[in-house]
Amino acid sequence: MNPLLSVTGLTKSYGAVEVLKGIDFDVAPGEKIALIGPSGSGKSTCLRCLNFLEKPSAGEVRLDGERIGVRHDRPMNDRQLAPQRAEMGMVFQLFNLWPHLSVTENVAIAARKVRGLPAKEARELALEMLAKVHMTHRADASPLELSGGQQQRVAIARALAQKPKLMLFDEPTSALDPELVHEVLKVMEELALEGRTMIIVTHEIAFARDIADRVLFLDGGRIVEEGPARELILTPREPRTQAFLRQIRH
Amino acid sequence: MTSFIEPYAEHAGEWLPLLLEAMGNTALLSISGFALSLAFGLLLAACRNSRWRALQRAVALYVVAVRGVPLLAILFLLYFGLPGIGVTLDAFTAAVLGLALAFAAQVAELFRAGLMAVPAGQREAALSVGFTPYQSFTLIVLPQVVRISLAPLIVTFVSLLKDSSLASLITVDELVLTGRAMATEYFLPLQIYVAVGLCYFLIAWPFSLLSKRLAPRASR
Numbered sequence: 001m002n003p004l005l006s007v008t009g010l011t012k013s014y015g016a017v018e019v020l021k022g023i024d025f026d027v028a029p030g031e032k033i034a035l036i037g038p039s040g041s042g043k044s045t046c047l048r049c050l051n052f053l054e055k056p057s058a059g060e061v062r063l064d065g066e067r068i069g070v071r072h073d074r075p076m077n078d079r080q081l082a083p084q085r086a087e088m089g090m091v092f093q094l095f096n097l098w099p100h101l102s103v104t105e106n107v108a109i110a111a112r113k114v115r116g117l118p119a120k121e122a123r124e125l126a127l128e129m130l131a132k133v134h135m136t137h138r139a140d141a142s143p144l145e146l147s148g149g150q151q152q153r154v155a156i157a158r159a160l161a162q163k164p165k166l167m168l169f170d171e172p173t174s175a176l177d178p179e180l181v182h183e184v185l186k187v188m189e190e191l192a193l194e195g196r197t198m199i200i201v202t203h204e205i206a207f208a209r210d211i212a213d214r215v216l217f218l219d220g221g222r223i224v225e226e227g228p229a230r231e232l233i234l235t236p237r238e239p240r241t242q243a244f245l246r247q248i249r250h
Numbered sequence: 251m252t253s254f255i256e257p258y259a260e261h262a263g264e265w266l267p268l269l270l271e272a273m274g275n276t277a278l279l280s281i282s283g284f285a286l287s288l289a290f291g292l293l294l295a296a297c298r299n300s301r302w303r304a305l306q307r308a309v310a311l312y313v314v315a316v317r318g319v320p321l322l323a324i325l326f327l328l329y330f331g332l333p334g335i336g337v338t339l340d341a342f343t344a345a346v347l348g349l350a351l352a353f354a355a356q357v358a359e360l361f362r363a364g365l366m367a368v369p370a371g372q373r374e375a376a377l378s379v380g381f382t383p384y385q386s387f388t389l390i391v392l393p394q395v396v397r398i399s400l401a402p403l404i405v406t407f408v409s410l411l412k413d414s415s416l417a418s419l420i421t422v423d424e425l426v427l428t429g430r431a432m433a434t435e436y437f438l439p440l441q442i443y444v445a446v447g448l449c450y451f452l453i454a455w456p457f458s459l460l461s462k463r464l465a466p467r468a469s470r
């Protein structure tokens with residue numbers, strides 16, 4: 001089967017500092033990838049290079065065969081990138097809900113303004129997505145009135161409303177109080193069971209082990225080890241992976 | 251006390267129309283000056299955030315310069331100075347322009363502070379759902395900037411309103427100049443200037459109340 005996402009030779013430098021040093025991986029349709037690694041290893045940067053929130057210094061990203069961020073050998077600007085970004089839903093560590101809009105409006109606005117859905121249909125879609133994340137009961141609330149876990153679930157609904165081919169999660173539970181982590185992981189598990197394609201940056205190793213098909217371990221801007229989730233997490237081969245997993249368990 | 255109040259009763263019929271007309275002029279002057287300073291201030295803020303270093307510097311310099319020059323000097327320059335290079339403005343236009351030039355610097359700083367108060371993640375989330383940069387700004391960032399800047403903008407308007415009194419010195423028929431003419435005519439400067447002060451207060455008060463009501467919400 002052709003990969004849904006294909007990343008080759010992805011490099012990113014900030015000035016003289018090379019943060020990503022050549023990343024290659026493919027993601028099959030329906031596949032769940034967990035991206036793990038120590039702080040500063042480049043996980044967020046890698047994820048943000050996929051939808052070009054960061055512009056890669058070199059390398060290729062292809063979604064369904066279409067080259068992201070480059071057209072006729074020329075880099076695309078943010079306006080040209082907009083339709084490509086809409087194909088990927090992104091969930092941020094700090095939720096980034098829009099505080100001046102209601103919960104429903106947060107989920108519905110892109111459907112109207114990007115895809116041109118009529119207001120009524122966009123609202124119905126939003127309510128449907130809010131139901132998926134069990135947030136229908138707060139549909140008319142302001143994001144400011146919600147707990148962190150609730151905000152993150154609304155943010156997931158917002159990304160789902162894009163009908164994306166791929167979901168990107170950047171440490172979706174790291175900013176949450178421990179007792180709120182579970183409700184977000186549960187929603188993500190439900191999405192995984194629907195057969196969605198997901199790339200998840202996470203420090204929740206047990207979650208990665210149980211939900212992901214494959215784990216990529218990133219260190220110093222390179223993929224040091226990759227493999228089936230259970231295998232890599234239970235019996236890592238590389239000393240650096242072993243050290244990281246040992247440390248994170250304590 | 252009665253001798254203080256008596257003249258009001260005696261002259262109400264003559265004074266009220268004069269003061270009302272002057273109040274209208276002051277309001278028109280202030281609102282025009284403020285509207286222009288909003289447009290100009292937005293432009294300055296945009297230049298300040300632009301990619302061109304030279305433009306950024308020029309705007310920063312303008313802001314510093316305008317802050318260091320008294321409004322009265324700007325008004326004199328526009329009204330008495332510009333004819334020296336062949337540009338003659340009528341008093342009202344010169345006053346509107348002077349107020350706008352002076353207050354645009356403050357407005358620009360307010361917008362800039364508002365822009366910086368909106369976290370970068372807000373725009374990133376907007377881009378990530380497929381908004382263009384223009385949509386991200388108008389739908390997501392700008393409404394938040396407006397919300398943040400509203401209370402301080404109203405405070406700025408009130409201080410512009412009070413400073414508009416300086417336009418009397420370049421012959422604009424606003425409240426203070428009208429008051430001065432009335433004081434000379436009726437020899438009742440105490441009563442007249444108290445009335446003039448009250449007129450300013452009547453315009454400014456609702457705005458002060460509004461900004462106080464908005465302020466706690468904006469800072470929450």
Ligand SMILES: Nc1ncnc2c1ncn2[C@@H]1O[C@H](COP(=O)(O)OP(=O)(O)OP(=O)(O)O)[C@@H](O)[C@H]1O
Pocket residue numbers: 014019037038039040041042043044045046
């Ligand atoms: N805008 C930037 N400018 C300069 N350096 C940056 C920038 N963004 C990230 N970096 C650097 O790139 C490296 C990788 O950062 P990144 O955020 O991708 O790491 P991460 O693996 O997501 O870490 P964490 O687990 O802490 O989120 C870090 O050393 C970071 O300091």
Ligand SMILES: [Mg+2]
Pocket residue numbers: 043044045171
């Ligand atoms: Mg990160």
